Amino acid sequence: MQEFGDFANIDIDRLLKGAGEQFALMEEFQKKLDSYVGRAQDEHGLVTVEYGQEGVRELDLHPKALRLSSGELADLIKAALKDAARDFQQQIHEAMSATFGDSGDNPMKYLDDPEAAGREIKEAQSAYDRTFDDVMGELNRIRLRMEL
Numbered sequence: 001m002q003e004f005g006d007f008a009n010i011d012i013d014r015l016l017k018g019a020g021e022q023f024a025l026m027e028e029f030q031k032k033l034d035s036y037v038g039r040a041q042d043e044h045g046l047v048t049v050e051y052g053q054e055g056v057r058e059l060d061l062h063p064k065a066l067r068l069s070s071g072e073l074a075d076l077i078k079a080a081l082k083d084a085a086r087d088f089q090q091q092i093h094e095a096m097s098a099t100f101g102d103s104g105d106n107p108m109k110y111l112d113d114p115e116a117a118g119r120e121i122k123e124a125q126s127a128y129d130r131t132f133d134d135v136m137g138e139l140n141r142i143r144l145r146m147e148l
Contacts, residue, residue, distance in 0.1 A: 029099045036095065038088025040080045047076045051084035 038051040046065035050058035065073055 025099050029095065036088060036091045038084040038091060040083030040087055042076045042080050047080045049080040049084040051088045
């Protein structure tokens with residue numbers, strides 16, 4: 001009989017418990033997601049932006065902002081929006097780290113290092129391919145023994 005390497009030694013109960021814990025953590029995080037709001041304001045207080053998971057929540061323009069040219073006002077709005085989105089993203093990153101820790105279980109690590117995500121996907125694909133080949137080989141041997 002062909003061995004399946006480490007695959008045959010997987011503790012299914014531990015794997016399911018770990019997956020359940022990850023889902024519970026993600027559900028807890030999802031419930032708190034609405035509470036995170038990125039905020040930004042230009043240096044003169046003319047443009048204030050609040051940014052949440054749905055996008056821009058608030059855009060406040062001081063009456064003095066209307067004296068600016070349309071281009072200047074647009075630039076202030078874009079800069080404040082960018083800063084508010086960055087603030088929101090930072091809050092999410094910190095919340096994910098608090099929820100999942102800084103270990104390999106934190107899904108946000110892939111945002112910081114997409115190449116690492118690609119490597120892990122390739123490794124998983126390779127492990128899947130090896131396991132599939134092993135299983136198909138064993139099934140073929142069984143088929144030959146049974147003369148099917």
